[in-house]
Amino acid sequence: MSQHIIKMYNKIDAQIRKAPTDTSAKSNGLISKRENSDEDTDIIHYIKQLRKMREGNNESK
Amino acid sequence: MNPSKEPTFDAPIPGQSLTGELGSKPWEKPPKLNTVNEVIGSYMPVFEDKDMVTEILNQMESGIPIIPIVNLLIKAGVMDGDHSLDTGLLAAPVLIEMLINVAEASEVKYKIGNETKKNVEPSMSAISLALRDFDDVEEEPTLEEEIMEVSPMEPPVEPSMGLMTKRGEEDGI
Numbered sequence: 608m609s610q611h612i613i614k615m616y617n618k619i620d621a622q623i624r625k626a627p628t629d630t631s632a633k634s635n636g637l638i639s640k641r642e643n644s645d646e647d648t649d650i651i652h653y654i655k656q657l658r659k660m661r662e663g664n665n666e667s668k
Numbered sequence: 669m670n671p672s673k674e675p676t677f678d679a680p681i682p683g684q685s686l687t688g689e690l691g692s693k694p695w696e697k698p699p700k701l702n703t704v705n706e707v708i709g710s711y712m713p714v715f716e717d718k719d720m721v722t723e724i725l726n727q728m729e730s731g732i733p734i735i736p737i738v739n740l741l742i743k744a745g746v747m748d749g750d751h752s753l754d755t756g757l758l759a760a761p762v763l764i765e766m767l768i769n770v771a772e773a774s775e776v777k778y779k780i781g782n783e784t785k786k787n788v789e790p791s792m793s794a795i796s797l798a799l800r801d802f803d804d805v806e807e808e809p810t811l812e813e814e815i816m817e818v819s820p821m822e823p824p825v826e827p828s829m830g831l832m833t834k835r836g837e838e839d840g841i
Contacts, residue, residue, distance in 0.1 A: 609739050612760045613782045616735070619761045649704060650762055657765040661772055 623651060623658075694749030701751040707759040710750060711741065715766055724767065725776050733781030734771075738763045 691697055701707050714720050724737060741763060742756035751759075764780065771778040790798075 608743070609735050609781070611757055612735050612739055612742075612764075615757060616761045616764055616780075617782055650758060653708065653762045654765050657762070657769055661765075661769050664769075664773060 619650060619654060623654060695747055697749050699749060699752045699755070701755065704755055704758045707745070707751045707755045708762050710745070711759070711763055711766075714741065715770060721770060725771065725774055728767075728771055728776050728778045731779070733779040734764050734767045735781030737767065 701710055727737060728734065738760050742753070742760060745751050745756055746753050768778065768780070
């Protein structure tokens with residue numbers, strides 16, 4: 608279980624550290640490309656906010 | 669016989685968990701919380717409880733990484749039937765970040781638990797153990813050495829051309 612958590616954390620950490628790319632779903636076909644799930648984006652959003660908070664706290668010290 | 673090593677017969681027998689009524693345990697029922705947001709929200713009171721936070725910080729100070737702590741929290745949630753293992757796993761990174769924030773705010777040294785070990789140097793005890801083994805190998809005579817001591821063999825005769833010349837002489841070549 609811990610291994611799964613480590614994998615999950617490292618994956619999301621890498622995703623956040625990665626340079627922002629064009630994530631818009633473009634498609635010429637009938638079926639549009641699958642976008643990231645809402646849950647993934649929620650988690651990334653939460654983590655970004657928590658890291659911002661931490662940086663803010665560290666700067667104020 | 670050591671009393672601690674005595675077999676205990678009051679433990680559940682293998683398969684006993686399958687004999688209960690299906691749905692009688694909290695984790696066998698549908699989870700109360702179904703989305704990741706709900707699961708994350710359910711863990712927020714943990715970080716507001718001073719006693720709980722103090723206990724977690726004590727564990728971090730004693731060297732326990734954050735990931736096993738989060739693992740325990742999630743498993744407890746699953747056992748209580750609050751959420752499924754999947755949603756708990758998805759919420760884990762957020763809980764890790766929360767605990768990092770708490771540790772940094774309290775100026776407690778922490779380990780996340782995902783650090784990869786690079787260039788791990790052997791400890792002094794491991795080095796001394798290896799050296800002791802090495803000394804033991806040097807001191808003990810090998811089987812060949814023992815045989816040599818018991819029956820010293822004659823020095824090996826270098827092959828010479830003497831036999832050939834003798835034969836040659838006999839043949840009149």
